[in-house]
Amino acid sequence: MMNKKLLGIPLGSREGKAALALTRDFDTVLARDLDHAxxxxxxxxxxLGVIEVGAPAPLAEVEQFLREHSWVTWIALCRDDALLDQRWRRLVHAHCMDFHTHPVDATRFGHTLGHAQGFAELGDVAPRRTEGDDMKITGSSPAIVALRRQLLRVAAAEASVLIWGESGTGKELAARAVHEQSARRGGPFVAINCGAIPATLIQSELFGHERGAFTGADKGRTGLIESAAGGTVFLDEIADLPLDMQANLLRFLQEKTIHRLGGTKPVTVDVRVVAASHVRLQDAVSRGAFREDLLYRLNVLSVEMPPLRDRADDLQALAETFFQDYARERAAGVRGFSPGALAALRAHHWPGNVRELLNRVRRASVMAEGRTISAQDLGLASDSCAAQRLHHTRAHADRLAIKAGLLAGKTITQLALELGISRMTLYRLMAKYDIETQVRKRHC
Incomplete structure (x- = not known):
């Protein structure tokens, strides 16, 4: 059984503190205010949480707090006038499982807390990133665990890094993790999208310019690479860098100096370069679109980002994280994802990777009309149907395999071994599919 922990937020109410003193069956922690909570x-x-509602508590702040922590099952303690105010009534209805008015009846309050604890235990544990993970990379799938280990090793070095991954896989997040885990974490992290800078400006943007270098250059300007001195510069979509700029970047990587546009003196810059691309740079080299010598300079340490379709175990954790990240935007009363929505998430192929998931969850959080986000809200209704068909197909196959084994005279032990499951799992499947047999006693 889970540890019965309770967060109490009396918000300065003496009645609230008195009510929370009745929670002897729980390990109760009192928060001084919303920030402490x-x-x-x-x-x-x-x-499980208990929170005081009603004036003079700040309604807007309480509502925002409850939105951002909707995975907690909340019980409201209502001050005398709280339920007379339509705004507080709506808040309790949208965010709380139950409520009590002062003075609190100890017996009824105890029953409510016990029921709420049991209800809360039916759901998933609050969405949390892996303990000790300060990379802000959500997930615990084998692919992500391996990625974190690799990023830690890469961060410990000083060499250039090349990150490859499909669009939307989180290449900038990985680059930030390398920076934040490195000895350069105290310096700046400057991200540059090489494909977003016009070709006529890219020299000046990257390397800076001196006063009078071109028409309109009334004063000198530090370039983006120089502004990252002491830290890390992240060159996203490096394959979009024009060939002439590739030559300048190669020179910088070799000599650790830059030349500002219009300048005559080299400027030494101490910066680590992390580059990323959704294009296989070796293919770009073969097409003559990327310099091979620059590829070798960049690709000292390489990282490959796993696509979301290879991270099925992370889908729910990611969706829950995005759901909480955009709590301020979501419709009132939306508490999470329906089972159908979670099935649809797993059935979808995710061509847009994590970015697509974020966009779908953010849109669904705003547009959902029910208490939970459905597959239709996510725009994945067809995937939900496909997931249901797959589930039924697997169930039919399981039923046929079990019946065939029993009709062939196999014992429970033999059949479980053949199916690669435990005997208890086999018994549960037989009960689930209502398979009766006279050989239950022949399992020795």
Missing amino acids: ETLLRTRSFL
């Missing part, structure tokens, strides 16, 4: 929720795990 926020800190506690970041550092500890709570499934």
